[in-house]
Structures are given as C-alpha cells and as structure tokens.
Amino acid sequence: MSFFGPRDVARAAVRGRWSGLEIRRLTPPERLGTPESAAFEELVGVLNGIVYQLWGDDDFVETAEEALAGLREQDYLEKIVLVAVEEGAIVGRVEADFPLDQDAETVSLLVDVVPALRSRGIGSALLAAGEELAAEGGRTVVSAYTEHPVRSLPEEGAWVHAPAGSAGLPAEDPGVRFALRHGYRLGQIERSSELVLPLPPVRAVALASTAATADGYRVVSWFGAAPDDLLDSFAALKERMVVDVPHSGIALDREAWTGDRVRAQERELAARGEPLLVTAAQCEASGDLAAYTEIAVPADGEKAEQYDTLVAADHRGHRLGTLVKLHNIHELARCAPHITRLLTWNADENAPMIAINRAFGFRPHALTGTWQKRLG
Incomplete structure (x- = not known):
C-alpha cells in the first residue's frame, strides 16, 4: 500500500x-x-x-x-x-x-x-x-x-x-x-540507559530473589522466531504496547498486530543481522502471555539494544518486569557472549520500569525528545 x-x-x-x-x-x-x-x-x-x-x-x-x-x-x-x-x-x-x-x-x-x-x-x-x-x-x-x-x-x-x-x-x-x-x-x-554485562554476582542474586516472587507464571524464550503455538498470543500482547505504555503527552496510533505482522518484523530484523531474543512470562492458569521483553542481537560487536518491554496492565504488581528482563539477560549471555553492553529506552514518566532498570544497574546514556505538531 x-x-x-x-x-x-x-x-x-x-x-x-x-x-x-x-x-x-x-x-x-x-x-x-x-x-x-x-x-x-x-x-x-x-x-x-x-x-x-x-x-x-x-x-x-x-x-x-x-x-x-x-x-x-x-x-x-x-x-x-x-x-x-x-x-x-x-x-x-x-x-x-x-x-x-x-x-x-x-x-x-x-x-x-x-x-x-x-x-x-x-x-x-x-x-x-x-x-x-x-x-x-x-x-x-x-x-x-x-x-x-x-x-x-x-x-x-x-x-x-x-x-x-x-x-x-x-x-x-x-x-x-x-x-x-x-x-x-x-x-x-x-x-536511554546503558547496562554493562555481565551482571555482578551479588546483583544477579538479588534480582533472582525478586523474580522468584512471580508465582503463577512461567518463562519461555526464543531467538529469531516466535513458536507457532505462541504466535497469536504474542501478537495480542504486542498490540497492547501502544495502549499500556505511558504516552499522555503525545498522540500515538493504535497498532493492529497479527501473527503475519510478527513474522514480518522477524524477517526484517533477521535481514538486518539483528534477530530478536525474546523472553515472555506465560500465565499458568490461562496460558496467555502476560509480559515480554526483546533484545536485538547483532552477530558481532559488543552492544545490543533492548526493544519492547511490556507487562500487560492486568498482570502488573507480580515482578514480571524483573522476571523477563533477568531471564533474557541470562539467555543473552548463553547465545551471544560477545555482548557486553545493553541499551534500553523508557518514557521519562514510566517510573516503575525506570526503577527496575536502576535495580539492574542501568546508567544514564542519553535523552530523546519526541516533538509533535498538528497540521492544518
């Protein structure tokens, strides 16, 4: 089109x-x-x-x-x-x-x-x-x-x-x-914040203790392509990214996500040489995905970028943000040990996610201003 x-x-x-x-x-x-x-x-x-x-x-x-x-x-x-x-x-x-x-x-x-x-x-x-x-x-x-x-x-x-x-x-x-x-x-x-990897052992143990309180959820990870049986649930969760993240000061379009759209994003990032490493939290009772985080992983170099991180609004308060981020960092060390720096971006008003990042040891890297203008 x-x-x-x-x-x-x-x-x-x-x-x-x-x-x-x-x-x-x-x-x-x-x-x-x-x-x-x-x-x-x-x-x-x-x-x-x-x-x-x-x-x-x-x-x-x-x-x-x-x-x-x-x-x-x-x-x-x-x-x-x-x-x-x-x-x-x-x-x-x-x-x-x-x-x-x-x-x-x-x-x-x-x-x-x-x-x-x-x-x-x-x-x-x-x-x-x-x-x-x-x-x-x-x-x-x-x-x-x-x-x-x-x-x-x-x-x-x-x-x-x-x-x-x-x-x-x-x-x-x-x-x-x-x-x-x-x-x-x-x-x-x-x-924008930067994390030096690997995590210090004491910090990793403290984060694991926090993540262990996420009762009723299990983690599932994939690299490059979402499993077919989770594709629709993952698409539904990605559609909530625009709805659930803070954006009181800017206009955002709603995004319709389907399995086909997820596959299109996976193809683009694979072609760029930066496939996504994803960890999601799955609700044991319903089988639905409740949270996820993504890292675009280059084949070389020392820096990777964290893309979306989202905890669905009705699943917040269970330490799922810490759970999925920590597990994804462990997966990153396993599949891409050459990565020693991780960059992430969060809305300035997103205090809960910024607090999680600080607990991991992220440090300030940059600020990005989103400016808007209405035409007509």
Whole structure:
C-alpha cells in the first residue's frame, strides 16, 4: 500500500525558496554495488558521519546492507526517503515513516543535515518537504525527534520540559531551537540507559530473589522466531504496547498486530543481522502471555539494544518486569557472549520500569525528545 506515486514532491517550490538546493526522492535499490545504488550508499555514508559526530562512537552506525533491509519491509510502515542535494552531493535527508494501520493519523519525520552545513536552511527545506508528504498522505500529526547524549547535556541553563516526567532538554540546544522555531511542541522525553554485562554476582542474586516472587507464571524464550503455538498470543500482547505504555503527552496510533505482522518484523530484523531474543512470562492458569521483553542481537560487536518491554496492565504488581528482563539477560549471555553492553529506552514518566532498570544497574546514556505538531 502506498499513498504516493513516483513523482517528486514540490520540487519547484523547494528550489525557489532555497536556491541551489534540490530535494529528491530516493528509491531504495534492488541490489547494492550497482550504479543504481550509488546514491543510496552515499546517503548511508553521510548518515554514519552524522551519527558518529553526535555520539562519538559507532554504536548506531549502519552498513548499507542493514539500512537497505530496514527499508524493504513496508507492509505495515511505509518509509519514504527524500534527500537534499547541493552541488551534486547529498547533504541531508528526511525519512517519513507512515504507519499503515487503519485510522492512522501520525507520521514520523527523521531529519538529518551534515553538521558543517547546518544553519543554512537545509533542515528547514527537508522538514517542509516532509510535512508536505504528511499532508498529502492525509496525516494530521507529525512527530520529530532530537537526541541528546548525556555527555552533551549542560550542567545548568534553561530547560524545556514535556507535560509529564522530570527530565528536561537544554533550551539552547540547536535541535531544540529548530523544533520550537518550526512550531513543534515537546510531548515526551525518553531516557536511554546503558547496562554493562555481565551482571555482578551479588546483583544477579538479588534480582533472582525478586523474580522468584512471580508465582503463577512461567518463562519461555526464543531467538529469531516466535513458536507457532505462541504466535497469536504474542501478537495480542504486542498490540497492547501502544495502549499500556505511558504516552499522555503525545498522540500515538493504535497498532493492529497479527501473527503475519510478527513474522514480518522477524524477517526484517533477521535481514538486518539483528534477530530478536525474546523472553515472555506465560500465565499458568490461562496460558496467555502476560509480559515480554526483546533484545536485538547483532552477530558481532559488543552492544545490543533492548526493544519492547511490556507487562500487560492486568498482570502488573507480580515482578514480571524483573522476571523477563533477568531471564533474557541470562539467555543473552548463553547465545551471544560477545555482548557486553545493553541499551534500553523508557518514557521519562514510566517510573516503575525506570526503577527496575536502576535495580539492574542501568546508567544514564542519553535523552530523546519526541516533538509533535498538528497540521492544518
């Protein structure tokens, strides 16, 4: 399904306002290493340079193969990439991610500009082109994001706060100023946290003691693909992720999850070389899955990323968050002993999950701002 044809988006208008700059739609190539893939591979290199300058390491650097795999599965999330080209070189991009669920009203825009070329209108041009895509696609809520490594946060100064939570983003940060200048409102802050593995023995024993109080539940784990007999129950639990997580300050679309959608996500992550390691808690009385946590596990490197962690609302208060996280970390040590760092993200107002992370020994890594704007 696609809202858009192959034509360019308001090219003449963009060129008229930002002289010498072109905004072009980038079509993902069928194969890499071909003349048709040159622009895509150039974009991957540009984005990796931006990432490295922001974070100071290669934690979020992607290979062209990984980036291409992330664009191929578009049955549930359509991803449209526009690039800014100046003097024949790619200098930025906006990726518009359109959830394709029925009644979806949001779109997410990822805007990046080469650092040395910022403050010249390139980001504004890309944002305008992304918002035009959103309007053409009938979306009324646009989300954008700013990322703030802990090492970059000032010790004092003015802060911008979301409606909920205690964290704030520095008001003088260029990304913050850019979002505010273009009419976006800070809706939520996510805390990124890092855990060094393996767990110290004393901490592991204390966590195991807490997890042992989860009576009436058993754990089940899988790597890469959910068991067929748990597929529908797992899909039903993933559908609750948007419903049960804190999101009072931002608009989120409901997501319909089926077994087919779970399999599509598994295919995408396997193609990226980061299959999911999942541990779920199963209610012994009903057989339903009550909680789960996921880790995307790369074949090499030392860093892995924790994706969803959810305890269904009617099963909370039984230490299931600790149970599934601890068991998944044990499974991670067994199947991927090369992983020595784990990153996770939580809404700033999600105090229960943040408390669990602190008990594991997670330490602050970064803040991510979710900014939203209503069109029309």
